[in-house]
Amino acid sequence: MNDMLNGIPEFVEAVEAGGFSAAATRMNLSRSAIGKTIARLERRLNVRLFHRTTRMQSLTDEGQAFYERCRRALDEIQSGEAMLESGKREVTGRLRISMPVLFGRRCAAPLLLELARMHPRLELDLSFSDRVVDLFEEGFDLAIRNGVLRDEAGLAARKIAAHRMTLCASPDYLAARGAPQSIADLADHDMLVYARSGQTKKWTFLQDDGTAVDYYPETRLRLDDLEVLADAAAAGMGITWLPCWLVRDYVAAGTLTLALRNVSSRSVNVYAIWPQMPQLPLRTRTVIDLLAERLPDIMD
Numbered sequence: 001m002n003d004m005l006n007g008i009p010e011f012v013e014a015v016e017a018g019g020f021s022a023a024a025t026r027m028n029l030s031r032s033a034i035g036k037t038i039a040r041l042e043r044r045l046n047v048r049l050f051h052r053t054t055r056m057q058s059l060t061d062e063g064q065a066f067y068e069r070c071r072r073a074l075d076e077i078q079s080g081e082a083m084l085e086s087g088k089r090e091v092t093g094r095l096r097i098s099m100p101v102l103f104g105r106r107c108a109a110p111l112l113l114e115l116a117r118m119h120p121r122l123e124l125d126l127s128f129s130d131r132v133v134d135l136f137e138e139g140f141d142l143a144i145r146n147g148v149l150r151d152e153a154g155l156a157a158r159k160i161a162a163h164r165m166t167l168c169a170s171p172d173y174l175a176a177r178g179a180p181q182s183i184a185d186l187a188d189h190d191m192l193v194y195a196r197s198g199q200t201k202k203w204t205f206l207q208d209d210g211t212a213v214d215y216y217p218e219t220r221l222r223l224d225d226l227e228v229l230a231d232a233a234a235a236g237m238g239i240t241w242l243p244c245w246l247v248r249d250y251v252a253a254g255t256l257t258l259a260l261r262n263v264s265s266r267s268v269n270v271y272a273i274w275p276q277m278p279q280l281p282l283r284t285r286t287v288i289d290l291l292a293e294r295l296p297d298i299m300d
Helices: 008-017 020-027 031-045 061-086 101-118 171-177 184-188 226-234 244-253 282-299
Strands: 050-052 057-059 093-099 122-128 142-146 155-163 165-169 191-196 203-206 212-215 221-223 239-243 268-275
Touching: 008 020, 008 031, 008 061, 020 031, 057 061, 093 101, 093 282, 101 122, 101 142, 101 244, 101 282, 142 282, 155 282, 165 171, 165 203, 165 226, 165 244, 191 226, 221 226, 226 239, 226 244, 239 244, 244 282, 268 282
Parallel strands: 093 122, 093 142, 191 221, 191 239
Antiparallel strands: 050 057, 142 268, 155 268, 165 239, 203 212
């Protein structure tokens, strides 16, 4: 009975990661260790779980049926552990979190480091990247994403904050070129635009009746770093559209000022996303709740 679960986590990980090598990376083991563990499991069960070739592994019919039951069993075990953990006041365990670089550095990381100081047995692995990570493939427990979410199977999401956006430029630029009075006036100005993977991000404004208007700025300057955009605007290179939390210090220093004050910008939502499970571990729920409670004040 004590050996019943031997090899099961490795087997499930190999299925969900798409192969022994990916499972080894996610579990911090060698590929040979995963292979040997699953081979021992097959001998114990007296059944072949995987079809193996030199390039890939695929489940046999028996392996597929066994995986579905193992997955449900591990979910129940995880749910039970989370239930017990939720009764404890101490937050423990390891949590891998992915977040956008600048937003993570300026807004999320200070809150998470404060949480780590409060809970000495909480382990945080924080990864800063503007690309959209694959939580399952790369082994993340939680990710923070901005904007419209993609439809991804197996993931849960919660809105935790919103970027309030604004148009801004340097006072010298607006003095020389004149401040725009309407969205149409933007066509007469130099635009500084955030772009990622070759895709220019639209600017969205709200009309008096609350309906949204999308604006696609034409520009010769596209950057994939918000801080460089702010610096370029402060240097008088044009008008840009940035989150208020980033613009705040520039405005206080007098290097940026708000443009098009009579038109409101639509906010960009911030979400926490995580793999669906019957019950969240206490450490994951604590992080999500903290971000949802504290981020809005930081980002306003």
